[in-house]
Amino acid sequence: MGQEKFYKSMAGGACGAGGSNSNLSVLLQSQRGLSTASQPLEAFFFLAPLPLFLVFFLILPICSRSMMSFEDVHQANGSSRPFFRSFDHEDNGDDDLDEYFHQPEKKRRLTVDQVQFLEKSFEVENKLEPERKIQLAKDLGLQPRQVAIWFQNRRARWKTKQLEKDYDVLQSSYNSLKADYDKVLKEKEKLKAEVNLLTDKLLLQETEKGSSELSDKDALSQEPPKKAVADSASDGEVSKISTVACKQDDISSAKSDIFDSDSPHYADGVHSSLLEAGDSSYVFEPDQSDLSQDEEDNLGKSLLPPYVFPKLEDDDYSDPPASFEDHAFWCWSY
DNA sequence: TTGTGTTTTATTGCCTCC
DNA sequence: GGAGGCAATAAAACACAA
DSSP: OHHHHHHHHHHHHOSOHHHHHHHHHHHHHHHHOOOOOOOTHHHHHHHTTSOHHHIIIIIHHHHHHHTOOHHHHHOOOTTOOOTTHHHHHGGGOHHHHHHHHHSOOOOOOOOHHHHHHHHHHHHHOSSOOHHHHHHHHHHHTOOHHHHHHHHHHHHHHHHHHHHHHHHHHHHHHHHHHHHHHHHHHHHHHHHHHHHHHHHHHHHHHHHHHHHHHHHHHHHHHTOOHHHHHHHHHHHTHHHHHHHHHHHHOHHHHHHHHHHHHHGGGOOOHHHHHHHHHHTOGGGGOOOOTTOOHHHHHHHHHHHSOTTOOOOOOGGGSOOOOSSHHHHHHHHHHO
């Protein structure tokens, strides 16, 4: 099928080499200010010594097939590659000519000028209408099919480049987001440590307060203080007293909420060690005998001051993949 | 000079549109 | 059903290091 298309387009674009060369020459001259000699008739002078049938049945079809301009062969562009390299090589003799004609068609690169012209045309419009294709083919001395293929490949290259650009944009966006995320995470850890520190301070204060109140009570009841404390401690009196004291104090109540919502789960070294050292956790144990667990939770949530957050386990944060590539793959896999 | 990687030109097969 | 586009691929041309 491709071959069918190819030969159709070949027929459509054939036999325009001479006139089209001058078109290209004029166009390129106007573009770059170069003076390139356009001499299409040279072709026929060159072919004159050959038998007529050879010219019409062998040489011309090949010229039209490759759509090579003689100007391109002669042009003194230092970097230009010989567009018709094989043909040049065959100038040596009839044997080579025969060999050439029996060779399978080789790929020939477009000249720098042709590519430049096509690039400019592509910049204007990357799609190719039939009329423009024909015109470009004429101007460049190429087959319409070649022009179409060039545009097709050019679009593919453009698309690849565009994908690379998009990838870069996404990558930088991901990097900045990840930086923000890390920053927030650090901030969170910092705030968490601060809350722990304040809670511990409060605990110590409450402990001291509880002891002093107990001492006052002991003094009032005129009982030997040491025995009373020892006795009370032994049967849990301290706990009850402290709880009452705690309930009388708004701040401490709020803080004990903090404590309730947070501290039992703490695994942080500082906090847990302090609690264990004083063994004071029982002091703030609220009297919740008449509250169900659900009510307890709801109450706790509704009464929490705005700065008290529910405990977030570390697992609540799922770490993003280490790299942008991993993340992209991770997203893609979902 | 040669091996190897990259770029460019061209083909093939499939799909969509008219 | 033909024309044209696209993705995948082949293969030639080219660049370049060893």
